Amino acid sequence: MVGPSTPVLAMLGVDVVLPCHLEPAADETKSTVEWSRSDLSPRFVHLRRDGVDLLNNQYSSYVGRTHLSSRRLKHGDLSLRLSNVKLSDEGKYSCIAPEKTSTEVHLLVGAAPPNVAVSAEADGSSGGVVLCCESAGWYPEPELLWLDSEGKLLSAGPPRTLRGPDGLYSVSSRVTVETRPSNTFSCRVQQSNISQSRTAQFSFEGDNKPQKNEEEQLVDQSSRTKDLEEENLRLNEELKKKQEEENKLVGVMEMLEKVEMEKWEEELKKIKGQKMDRLTEVEKMIEENKKKAEKLRLSELQPG
Numbered sequence: 001m002v003g004p005s006t007p008v009l010a011m012l013g014v015d016v017v018l019p020c021h022l023e024p025a026a027d028e029t030k031s032t033v034e035w036s037r038s039d040l041s042p043r044f045v046h047l048r049r050d051g052v053d054l055l056n057n058q059y060s061s062y063v064g065r066t067h068l069s070s071r072r073l074k075h076g077d078l079s080l081r082l083s084n085v086k087l088s089d090e091g092k093y094s095c096i097a098p099e100k101t102s103t104e105v106h107l108l109v110g111a112a113p114p115n116v117a118v119s120a121e122a123d124g125s126s127g128g129v130v131l132c133c134e135s136a137g138w139y140p141e142p143e144l145l146w147l148d149s150e151g152k153l154l155s156a157g158p159p160r161t162l163r164g165p166d167g168l169y170s171v172s173s174r175v176t177v178e179t180r181p182s183n184t185f186s187c188r189v190q191q192s193n194i195s196q197s198r199t200a201q202f203s204f205e206g207d208n209k210p211q212k213n214e215e216e217q218l219v220d221q222s223s224r225t226k227d228l229e230e231e232n233l234r235l236n237e238e239l240k241k242k243q244e245e246e247n248k249l250v251g252v253m254e255m256l257e258k259v260e261m262e263k264w265e266e267e268l269k270k271i272k273g274q275k276m277d278r279l280t281e282v283e284k285m286i287e288e289n290k291k292k293a294e295k296l297r298l299s300e301l302q303p304g
Contacts, residue, residue, distance in 0.1 A: 001078075003095060003103035009194060010085045012111035012139065013240075015247055018080045020095035020103060025076030033068060034096040035080045045093060046080055061088055069254060070261055083247065085109055087139060087167045110194030111168055113137035114233055118187050118200040128178050131202055133187030136170035142191040144173045149184040179204050 002021045010016035018035070022028065030051045036043040040059045046066040047054045053068070067081040078095055090109040096102040116135040123130045133144060141161060146154035159173040177185055183204045190197035 001095065001097065001101040001103045003105050007106040007108045009108045009110060010082075010089075011194075012085060012087065012109060014085055015081065015083045015250075016085055016107070018082060018093055018095070018105045018107060020078040020080070020105065022076035022078065022097065022100065028073045028076060028078060028097065029070055031073075032098050033073070033078050034094070034098065035066070036094050036096065037091050038094065039091060061086065067254065070258065081250075082107075087111070108194065109139065110191065110196060111137055111139040112142075112191065112194065112196035112198065114198075114235075116187055116189050116198045116200040118202050120202060123176050128176050129204075130174055130176050131185060131187070132172065132174045133189070133200065134170070134172040135189045135198060136164075136168070138169040138171065138189070138191060139167065140191060140193055141169045142171055142189050142196075144171050145188045145190070146173065146175045147186040147188060151186075154185070 002023050004019050008016065008018060032050070033046075033048045035045040035047075037045055037059070042057050042059055044055075044058050045062050046058065046068060048068055051070075055063070055066075058066075062082075065083045067083075068078070069081070072079060078097065080093075080095070082089060087109050090107055093105045093107060094102055095105060113135055116133060119132045119134075120129050121132070131146075133146070135142070135144070141163075144159040146156045148154055154175055154177070156173055156175040159171050161169060161171045163169050171189060173187070175185075177183065184201055185203075186199055186201045188197060188199045
């Protein structure tokens with residue numbers, strides 16, 4: 001049995017396939033296939049036996065979210081489709097064909113928001129500007145970095161990190177900078193385990209101006225940042241809708257596949273039934289012919 005050599009990464013809320021294949025390939029449509037997690041009780045994520053899904057003892061958080069494809073099982077593909085991934089889905093899964101072998105699949109779950117928000121306010125004590133960076137909706141816990149226009153790290157205090165009741169992390173940080181002409185600062189929030197990074201920039205343009213003009217400039221920059229955030233939200237919403245449409249299409253195809261298999265199974269039963277009826281009819285005819293032959297034989301033995 002073959003599984004992935006590296007962990008499978010899935011982002012929160014999407015569908016994911018946990019790969020598992022038999023080598024050499026064999027028809028497993030009528031065999032026992034078990035997906036489980038040893039850290040759960042009951043351990044069953046999905047159980048199929050003799051071609052039937054047995055989900056009465058399935059761990060509660062997986063109800064209605066797992067699927068094994070009959071079409072793929074026919075070719076030795078035991079991969080499990082898991083819908084609407086949750087943070088609690090993260091862990092190590094066992095793919096087991098009891099009479100053959102097993103393998104392990106490690107699922108990592110990640111979450112990253114569409115953007116990072118940077119705002120600014122005047123620092124009356126130093127004459128500079130305080131930049132504030134905020135980002136919420138991360139998993140696992142991210143790190144936050146401030147960079148100058150040359151990509152060098154800025155000296156800032158440790159970021160403030162909170163974990164909400166939904167299990168997702170929010171992070172924020174503040175740094176005081178000078179308003180020199182053409183100064184550009186970046187706030188980068190990243191999570192290397194899930195290969196996700198979000199960056200927001202803040203720039204000062206033109207010559208140094210009175211505090212009033214600087215504040216107006218900050219408002220303009222904040223407005224541009226807000227427009228970008230709204231555009232990112234729109235694009236993410238559009239992407240989510242397309243993913244939902246794709247998931248619905250996959251569901252319809254799998255349902256049609258199941259209906260088609262049930263149709264052929266019913267047709268096969270009908271053909272078998274017809275053959276049995278014909279066999280019974282032939283057996284009766286043979287028995288009747290035997291009786292007739294016996295009567296003829298007895299009549300010939302009787303004296304004329």
